Amino acid sequence: MQFSNRAEKIKTSALRELLRNADRPDIISFAGAFPSPKAFPVDIIKEITIDALDKNAANVLQYGSTEGYPPLREVIAEYSSSKGLNTQKENVIVVSGAQQGLELVAKTFLDPGDTVILGAPTYPGGIMAFKLFEPRFEAIPVKENGIKVDLLEDRLKRMKSTPPTKFMYVVPNFQNPSGATIPTRNRKMLYDLVCEYDLLILEDDPYAELRYEGKSLKPIKALDTEDRVIYLKTFSKTLAPGLRAGWMEAPEDLIEKFAIMKQGTDLFANLLGQHIAYGFMKGKFIEPQIRKIIPLYKDKRNRMLEALDGSFPAEVKWTKPEGGLFTWVTLPSHMDTTELLGECMEQKVAYVPGSAFYVDGGGLTTMRLSFGYVSDKQIEEGVRRLSTVIMKSSQTK
């Protein structure tokens, strides 16, 4: 039995093993990027599901179109147009969760050795999807304004044109894991750079709707006069991840190419999830749902930041995101969050060590804390436990 090169290279990570027990009920987990079950609009989902099965079972249960359920593509186009994008139904393909969008883009563009530009840190699901197609990575530091544009420009100047650089991966709002949002001015500079260097941007925007303060920013896609932006969205954060429903927006000819690649991949996205997403948007439930979950998560973020303020030693730093589900913690330079995790798991608190978000082994002193899933009490108690381990470790060094 001889695996492919890609399968040989992708191993179970030690981290996965370490975090295997993080979902045990006695452990307070800031690790998983789970939404709160309180945010799930169960009754509306139930109502829509019953209605779809009553009126439309022959469609819901049958084989579906690879591009997606046509009425869903239509309402998605309307939704995006209302957010300042110029989206027609033909610019939309429904995917089996945004993760599949990442994989389809990689599959469509990457040969082994091609370059992908991404942030350091960045979303590990992106790293996983891209790695399946054996690229090399150029990792650009991410700070409070997202990817450092000046460093990116330097790097682009020095990069060779063969093997080619195919795309840059960015999470524009409340990035997973750093919580950073790219300001409008930097969005423009990033777009100008990809035009100058003839690249594409894969703009992965799951958190835009979860903004707790400040003004919503238009996606980079809104600047896209040269058809260089693939815009990736999901229903996982606004509706429910279990449905596996997301979408991509791109020029029509690229959507057709994605559809051909998706056909061999899984034929089409499950139709119950698509019908639920459709019923949700068509019935105008989406805006009230977003208005309902914002205070829920805003409160959790506030409690998290207050707990950190109250418990963590002064030499520890963390980000204060305007939205999303994460804060990014940086410990003093002599500390290693991967090493600390074992002790934290013994103290029954979990997080994801920063190294998981780097392709180049960086981030040793950092950790991501997710606050979406945990209860108020757990936030307080979990941060207290973390703090105890950090202070103990700080003293022994």
Place this chain on the structure above:
Amino acid sequence: MQFSNRAEKIKTSALRELLRNADRPDIISFAGAFPSPKAFPVDIIKEITIDALDKNAANVLQYGSTEGYPPLREVIAEYSSSKGLNTQKENVIVVSGAQQGLELVAKTFLDPGDTVILGAPTYPGGIMAFKLFEPRFEAIPVKENGIKVDLLEDRLKRMKSTPPTKFMYVVPNFQNPSGATIPTRNRKMLYDLVCEYDLLILEDDPYAELRYEGKSLKPIKALDTEDRVIYLKTFSKTLAPGLRAGWMEAPEDLIEKFAIMKQGTDLFANLLGQHIAYGFMKGKFIEPQIRKIIPLYKDKRNRMLEALDGSFPAEVKWTKPEGGLFTWVTLPSHMDTTELLGECMEQKVAYVPGSAFYVDGGGLTTMRLSFGYVSDKQIEEGVRRLSTVIMKSSQTK
């Protein structure tokens, strides 16, 4: 914008264009491999869905395990064990439809240039999935007993060992498109050959349950003393394709590798589909459901064979499958079913030309007729229309 090699090579087929209108209501389509909507157990699905959302919404709507919903893996293992396999929960991974299983196997094993052995004809979804990973194909003729074992053995003797041959793809029961079933004796010979030549078998078995006469045969997997068989199953034919729920059975270490590959691909399969499949198996609805749909499809098959007997000229041949959803028609050698399709579409009847099922341009005189989706009247009228076109074409040559 520069695509990957795989994306460059995979084009929209002329066939896809030709069949684009096959789902128009005025066209009688024997083209799609759709199950009958009458076969969908809508009421049970509705009941299970409501129950899952009432009692288990926090699980159904949340992120799920990449290997699949654990209780579903458990009941699948029980189901397969009852069919003569030695399956534990750890040998099962749930996939987003069997199509994803094909893709995951290809992704896990194929580097560009590696060899895949498959039938001629074979299921085009397999061809599509494998092509994404740029293999070369060795196509072995399929006759009434499936892949010709003697020809396979000859070919194996002559094949070089580099680049390596990774697996053989077979559909053991009522193959799509030929309707052929591999007899027990040939299953044993195929298995002995893959052992001798150190290969794997990807055994894709969506139709086993749809047997209308004769004795059920154990899958090749039941012979698998050397851990060489990956067994692929789907709920699409017994339950509903819209759910996108299927599974693979393999040795535990291979299941773990598939899970790593699936994680980057789409994280996990949608949970409503998984909970419905679970409720269906746990509630013992699966055997009654199979008993219900067998007479439905058997009757359609009988009507199809009778209509062909009554209308088609003597020089046309077709298979008489003991199960499944297809009959495979061979026209006289001067006729080309791709050429005929245009005229047939004008006469408002559609089928899939045989060439779609070959990797090497064969099958020009053949066509696949699906009888699962069409009504009794449509079978009669569709075959009459086909017959008229064939006879007219026969006279003009």
